[in-house]
Amino acid sequence: MSTQTWAELSTGAFTVAFFAYLFGMLAAFHFLAFRRKTVWAVSVAATGLGLAAHLLSIVGRGVAAERIPLGNMYEYSLLLSFLVVLAYLVFVEGLARVRTVGGFVLGFAVITMAVAVLFLYVGPAPLIPALNSYWRQVHVSSMIVSSSLLALGGVLTVLYLVKERRERRLPPGSPPIMGGAVSLDDAPPHFEGGADEPPAAVSPARRGWLPPSSTLDRLAYRMIAFGFPIWTFGIITGAIWAESAWGRYWGWDPKETWSFITWVVFAGYLHARATSGWKGRRAAIVALVGFASLLVTYYAVNLWIVGLHSYAT
Amino acid sequence: MRTALVLLLLLALAAVAGSLVPQVGVADARIAATFRDHPLRARIFDQLGLFDVYGSWWFTMIYSLLLVSLVACLVPRARAFVRNLRTRPALARELDAMRHYAELAVTDPPEQALGRARTLLRRRLFRVSRPNGARALAADKGLGREGGSLLFHVAFLVLLVGIVWGRGTGFSGQAVIVEGQTWTETHANYDGTVREGRFFGEDHSGVRVHVDDFRATYRASGQPSDFVTHATLLDAEGRELDRVAIRVNHPAEAEGVKFYQFGYGWAPVIRVEQDGEPIFDGPVVCQQDGSPEGLSQLQIPWNCVVKLPSLQPQVGIRLELWPDRRGLLALLETGEAMPMLVEYAPVMTWEAFEGDLRAELVQSAGVLDTAAMRPLDTGVLGAGETVDLGRGLTISFPDLRQYTVLTVSRDRGLWIVLAAAILILLGLLPALYTSRRKLWVTAEADGAGTLLKVGGFALQRRSQFEDEFSRLVRDLRRVPEERVGS
Numbered sequence: 001m002s003t004q005t006w007a008e009l010s011t012g013a014f015t016v017a018f019f020a021y022l023f024g025m026l027a028a029f030h031f032l033a034f035r036r037k038t039v040w041a042v043s044v045a046a047t048g049l050g051l052a053a054h055l056l057s058i059v060g061r062g063v064a065a066e067r068i069p070l071g072n073m074y075e076y077s078l079l080l081s082f083l084v085v086l087a088y089l090v091f092v093e094g095l096a097r098v099r100t101v102g103g104f105v106l107g108f109a110v111i112t113m114a115v116a117v118l119f120l121y122v123g124p125a126p127l128i129p130a131l132n133s134y135w136r137q138v139h140v141s142s143m144i145v146s147s148s149l150l151a152l153g154g155v156l157t158v159l160y161l162v163k164e165r166r167e168r169r170l171p172p173g174s175p176p177i178m179g180g181a182v183s184l185d186d187a188p189p190h191f192e193g194g195a196d197e198p199p200a201a202v203s204p205a206r207r208g209w210l211p212p213s214s215t216l217d218r219l220a221y222r223m224i225a226f227g228f229p230i231w232t233f234g235i236i237t238g239a240i241w242a243e244s245a246w247g248r249y250w251g252w253d254p255k256e257t258w259s260f261i262t263w264v265v266f267a268g269y270l271h272a273r274a275t276s277g278w279k280g281r282r283a284a285i286v287a288l289v290g291f292a293s294l295l296v297t298y299y300a301v302n303l304w305i306v307g308l309h310s311y312a313t
Numbered sequence: 314m315r316t317a318l319v320l321l322l323l324l325a326l327a328a329v330a331g332s333l334v335p336q337v338g339v340a341d342a343r344i345a346a347t348f349r350d351h352p353l354r355a356r357i358f359d360q361l362g363l364f365d366v367y368g369s370w371w372f373t374m375i376y377s378l379l380l381v382s383l384v385a386c387l388v389p390r391a392r393a394f395v396r397n398l399r400t401r402p403a404l405a406r407e408l409d410a411m412r413h414y415a416e417l418a419v420t421d422p423p424e425q426a427l428g429r430a431r432t433l434l435r436r437r438l439f440r441v442s443r444p445n446g447a448r449a450l451a452a453d454k455g456l457g458r459e460g461g462s463l464l465f466h467v468a469f470l471v472l473l474v475g476i477v478w479g480r481g482t483g484f485s486g487q488a489v490i491v492e493g494q495t496w497t498e499t500h501a502n503y504d505g506t507v508r509e510g511r512f513f514g515e516d517h518s519g520v521r522v523h524v525d526d527f528r529a530t531y532r533a534s535g536q537p538s539d540f541v542t543h544a545t546l547l548d549a550e551g552r553e554l555d556r557v558a559i560r561v562n563h564p565a566e567a568e569g570v571k572f573y574q575f576g577y578g579w580a581p582v583i584r585v586e587q588d589g590e591p592i593f594d595g596p597v598v599c600q601q602d603g604s605p606e607g608l609s610q611l612q613i614p615w616n617c618v619v620k621l622p623s624l625q626p627q628v629g630i631r632l633e634l635w636p637d638r639r640g641l642l643a644l645l646e647t648g649e650a651m652p653m654l655v656e657y658a659p660v661m662t663w664e665a666f667e668g669d670l671r672a673e674l675v676q677s678a679g680v681l682d683t684a685a686m687r688p689l690d691t692g693v694l695g696a697g698e699t700v701d702l703g704r705g706l707t708i709s710f711p712d713l714r715q716y717t718v719l720t721v722s723r724d725r726g727l728w729i730v731l732a733a734a735i736l737i738l739l740g741l742l743p744a745l746y747t748s749r750r751k752l753w754v755t756a757e758a759d760g761a762g763t764l765l766k767v768g769g770f771a772l773q774r775r776s777q778f779e780d781e782f783s784r785l786v787r788d789l790r791r792v793p794e795e796r797v798g799s
């Protein structure tokens with residue numbers, strides 16, 4: 001097939017993935033409200049289909065551009081949204097068996113993809129020499145992998161804050177608002193809390209639409225604790241690349257600056273989790289600041305603040 | 314820990330400011346624009362050091378205080394950790410009050426059962442101690458969490474020190490070298506300013522770079538695909554050290570000084586003669602100052618200046634170089650700019666002036682100040698041609714060369730920073746993913762066999778410990794066959 005055909009295949013598969021996620025999102029919200037198991041199954045199936053099409057879109061893009069498809073913001077967003085959905089399926093649906101947050105994660109993916117086609121799209125093309133480096137591939141892919149984990153942690157943190165607020169407002173022992181989270185009781189033991197994680201001591205009677213806040217908190221922590229070292233690794237490899245490309249490993253260019261800020265804020269979150277009196281809501285707010293900083297690092301720097309990295313828009 | 318975290322947060326806030334306000338050396342043009350359009354705001358920003366956040370006294374103060382507070386909180390932690398490493402796990406009472414507790418009757422006698430428990434725990438990397446005479450074991454595991462965390466924090470400290478020391482003792486600047494020329498690494502030879510660190514002892518290396526040639530290659534679309542400088546590196550005495558190809562992402566190194574491909578441009582060789590006597594002969598470095606909207610650098614001509622201060626009155630010549638003649642022709646015929654990727658019958662337009670060069674005001678070689686000059690003549694000059702300037706002057710254009718721009722820098726802290734960064738990662742993993750566990754075993758004679766009591770807890774990741782604990786108990790129950798009844 002010609003590169004032209006591959007490029008068309010890539011955009012076609014993108015469209016399929018986008019609408020599959022959109023459909024999966026609607027189904028997931030329907031499930032959240034009405035708890036029909038078949039609707040949940042439909043939602044997961046649509047997500048799976050979306051992922052397959054998404055992967056095809058990424059591969060097609062790579063073949064069309066004749067390189068690894070990590071050259072510009074459109075391609076970053078393509079991979080980021082893919083990994084967020086994949087991490088969600090593996091960790092949240094698979095390992096933790098939490099089934100009620102899919103709509104929010106898919107919503108995040110759908111928005112990311114919409115922004116990508118509307119504002120960031122560029123045709124497949126080869127890279128300029130500065131971007132043509134082995135270290136850059138390692139750097140960009142680890143940044144995207146960790147971004148997806150941190151972003152998933154961020155979505156879960158938002159849900160945690162919503163749920164935690166609701167739980168605080170309920171008088172003890174009041175009846176559930178709606179249904180009750182499905183399958184939380186058979187969550188595998190390694191997602192139970194430790195000293196660095198709050199106890200899962202919320203009575204089933206107080207569960208609302210979403211999983212208990214302790215589950216959301218623990219999941220969010222796991223995602224962030226997973227993503228943080230990868231982010232660290234990404235910054236280090238980025239510095240190694242910058243050293244070979246520009247003769248300095250750190251230049252306070254806006255992208256570098258913001259990745260540092262994000263790193264510091266998430267380090268603050270990890271500290272807060274380990275400090276008594278800062279667990280729960282306060283730590284979650286720090287994580288939320290980190291999430292916001294991640295979005296700035298990812299989008300705002302490329303779109304509004306200029307720097308050496310800006311040729312990657 | 315509070316103080317350090319607050320300082321870290323302040324560092325982040327300073328970085329936010331630094332990313333929003335244009336910074337010296339990164340966005341000088343935008344700083345100048347701020348001074349022009351908002352003089353008051355610019356002056357306030359300037360006074361606060363906001364145009365040079367990372368070099369400002371308060372930024373230096375924040376990270377110095379961070380260093381101090383990190384040391385202050387790491388020393389006691391390290392001491393406690395070493396103490397912890399040295400002391401053997403101690404016995405505990407009331408095992409049945411522990412979070413995890415099990416009793417099991419086994420068939421081998423107490424000494425053997427305890428020996429078995431010890432081997433089992435050792436094999437699982439617990440530290441095990443058995444105080445003299447007691448029929449009990451104390452064990453613990455997971456010092457890696459605190460160890461890793463300490464390693465992380467110490468490595469972060471080392472990283473900061475490495476950065477400050479490396480920058481402080483190093484330098485960086487840019488070298489402009491025309492093909493065929495040799496450039497020597499000393500303070501005076503840099504193009505523009507050279508950044509020299511606070512503790513820099515003027516020990517420039519004297520290394521020389523002879524540029525054999527520079528080559529830029531492009532794809533058919535006009536997108537660059539490769540820039541390479543072929544050069545010979547020589548030491549201060551002129552002995553050859555190495556022959557290198559310097560590319561983007563592939564710097565060369567000699568005596569600790571690194572050379573990075575940064576930019577390039579055209580340098581026509583110009584010869585000016587007065588009544589047959591050469592008064593100027595050599596390559597002239599041409600520049601481009603930003604391309605107009607919608608055009609790439611490749612589509613516009615290059616500007617250069619020849620100054621002849623020895624003449625009376627002085628003469629200055631402004632040149633506009635088209636490395637590919639077809640670029641100029643296309644513009645004249647169709648009004649459309651064409652990218653000039655290769656040298657092809659190069660041509661220049663020239664404008665000569667006479668009067669006062671005002672050399673005391675205009676230091677830059679690439680700028681001709683014509684305020685005190687009047688036009689002499691203008692014309693076109695192709696490669697290999699000679700034309701008359703008037704006043705008995707001729708100008709010729711025998712050759713077109715390229716020049717390369719290299720970033721030259723030395724940072725002796727590089728290896729410290731890299732090692733520290735790796736240690737940060739290595740420390741982070743156990744600090745985040747391991748947990749501290751404590752376990753005790755007592756043995757009491759129970760008929761011919763033994764009653765083992767096992768108690769313990771984990772400080773982190775408690776539910777995983779639940780699994781681990783039950784597996785341990787299961788394995789303790791399993792008495793090897795040959796021992797039964799012995």
Ligand code: HEM
Pocket residue numbers: 196263264267270271274314317318321382383384385386387458462466469741744745
């Ligand atoms: C005086 C300064 C500091 C003190 C006393 C301190 C203390 C601690 C402590 C006690 C932990 C362990 C938490 C636990 O394992 O339960 C920890 C973890 C951590 N610290 Fe610091 N810290 C300091 C500065 C910093 C700095 C400057 C950074 C850099 C960004 C940092 C990043 C981290 C990270 C990422 C963790 C997570 C690892 C973990 O959870 O064990 N810390 N810190």
